[in-house]
Amino acid sequence: MDRKLKTALDAAFEAPPPEGKAAFLRAHRRRELRPAALLLTQAGYVHWWTWAGSCVLFAGILVLAAGSEPQAVWSGSALTPLLALLAVAESGRAKRYGMEELELACRMPQSSALLARMAAVGLLHLLLLGISAPILSIWGGTGVVQTGIYLLTPYLLTAAIGMELSRRVRGQQGLLACTATAALVCVIGELAQTVRPELYLEEMLPLWYIALAICLAASGFEFVRMIRESEALQWN
Amino acid sequence: MDIEVQYIRIYRYCYFRLRDRYRAEDITQETFLRWFASDTYRDTGRTLQYLYTIARNLCTDESRRPHAEALPEDLPTNPDDPLLSLALRSELDKLSQEDRELILLRVVNEVPMGILCKLYGVSRFALYRRLQGILKRLRERLEG
Structure with missing residues (x-):
């Protein structure tokens, strides 16, 4: 569009100056919800079962590890997929119970709410794994970082596959598929330390770093897709 | 988003819908008050859409009321042309x-x-x- 017409249009639509603008903007300001407040508010909407289940699993990891001291790390890491299952189940709760439309009708964008809830659950899980890692490393005789990797890798692997499955398979079947995945990762973890114990030697640590990086990237990717999908629904 | 710039733009929009500076300013302030009141609404990059939707609906309601005035004649013109x-x-x-x-x-x-x-x-x-x-x-x- 030519500049002359644009200037003329600007002039043609010139309105008399507003009189109360400065006073109004001085008197009123928008109060935005701070991230911490959002996190706390949304944490209240996470089902109590997710919090209780996480604490029970944490206790289970410690009890199981204490009962099998030389293999404390593997026993502990075999249970972390179940923690991830709790997080994935929580992320798809609205979808599973057919409450998605109700959440979409709320003033808070569903993507923000989902992000805050997952952050709350994720922070708790990170805290629990952070507490478990030094304890299991003492009982199992491995380094803290090494133990952390063994705990995090199955967790992130289950989370990534679980999120992908819950996007593809709707309803209770989705949850069943996620449970089956978590169980499979648990069994593979347990089997691997019996059939291929060399996988857990210190020389194999670079491979574990790569596996952790891949699982981290995959779960991050899946999480972003889940958030984008909820945004698309919001404005559909 | 520069709130002062958007205030002027929303006001201009309301003014040309209602053709009354006082009612336009009332509607502009009502639009912003509604936006301010939605304090749990986090900025998702759709603030403008939110503001214009409110302003548009309020103008439609307001223009249905029977006191429309004509656009005053002394509107500023482009000094160059x-x-x-x-x-x-x-x-x-x-x-x-x-x-x-x-x-x-x-x-x-x-x-x-x-x-x-x-x-x-x-x-x-x-x-x-x-x-x-x-x-x-x-x-x-x-x-x-």
Whole structure:
């Protein structure tokens, strides 16, 4: 569009100056919800079962590890997929119970709410794994970082596959598929330390770093897709 | 988002919908008050759409009330070309209310096309063609 017409249009639509603008903007300001407040508010909407289940699993990891001291790390890491299952189940709760439309009708964008809830659950899980890692490393005789990797890798692997499955398979079947995945990762973890114990030697640590990086990237990717999908629904 | 700039733009939009500076300012402030009140609404990059939707609905409600006034005659004109300004204003008056509103929003208030598409519920292509059609007609009438 030519500049002359644009200037003329600007002039043609010139309105008399507003009189109360400065006073109004001085008197009123928008109060935005701070991230911490959002996190706390949304944490209240996470089902109590997710919090209780996480604490029970944490206790289970410690009890199981204490009962099998030389293999404390593997026993502990075999249970972390179940923690991830709790997080994935929580992320798809609205979808599973057919409450998605109700959440979409709320003033808070569903993507923000989902992000805050997952952050709350994720922070708790990170805290629990952070507490478990030094304890299991003492009982199992491995380094803290090494133990952390063994705990995090199955967790992130289950989370990534679980999120992908819950996007593809709707309803209770989705949850069943996620449970089956978590169980499979648990069994593979347990089997691997019996059939291929060399996988857990210190020389194999670079491979574990790569596996952790891949699982981290995959779960991050899946999480972003889940958030984008909820945004698309919001404005559909 | 610069709130002061958007205040002026929303006010201008309301003014040309209602043709009354005092009612336009009331509606502008009501629009912003509603936005301020939604303090749990986090900025998701759709603030403009939110503001224009409120302003548009409030203007529609307000214009249904029986006290519309004519646009005052002493409106400022383009000092570089006052004749063009007057001719353009006369051509704009011949346009439909919706076409005039579209020109105001896109050309003067510089509302992004994506937001306008959602506001009018039409595709980007359809909106672009409509806008180009209006501008072409305006240009032809001014030149002819």
